[in-house]
Amino acid sequence: MKLALAITILTAIPATNALSTTNTTTGQKILYKALTASGTPYAWGGGSCEGPTHDQPPYQYGDIGYDCSGLVCWAVCQVTGRDLFSEGLRVTSDMYCAEEKDLKYKKYPYEERQAGDAIFFGGECDCADRQSIHHVGLMIDAGDRMWNAPNDRVNKVQENSIANFGETPCPYVVRFA
Secondary structure, three states, rough: OHHHHHHHHHHOOHHHHHHOOOOHHHHHHHHHHHHHHOOEEEOOOOOEEEEEOOOOOOOOOOOEEEHHHHHHHHEEEEEEOOOOOOOOOOOOHHHOOOHHHHHOOOEEEEEHHHOOEEEEEEOOOHHHHHHHHHEEEOOOOOEEEEEEOOOOOOOEOOOOOOOOOOOOEEEEEEEOO
């Protein structure tokens, strides 16, 4: 099942962006790395540069896995060597609200999204109310599909439709390039 899902996702990406291509962007490489976590359990606060970790307070169920930002930060670390965890950019709102000079990645309007971009969700996406920005995933392509660790009701790393996610995406994506 996991292999079929990975094949389906990888074939959805145009052949010009295939893994063996020299034109693969950093964001696509990060996405491909994140795809290898298919089916990994959701764990609140889970994830490090080394991989999945135990969930963190206040939700300590004994799970080992990733939460949404842990999955993205792990994949970034694996591909680029950059440790967003230790840079204070592990929390979804911190990543979204960081200045580009601190983030060291560019922000683009949501309408310009592409495979491997980080997409964010959260009410009005107001950095003055950072708790409103509470979810991040990686774009599978420039359309409606994202790869993410949804909340613990779903309980695994998986692909989701943005349109059916239940929230409007924030106005900007982060491009790891």
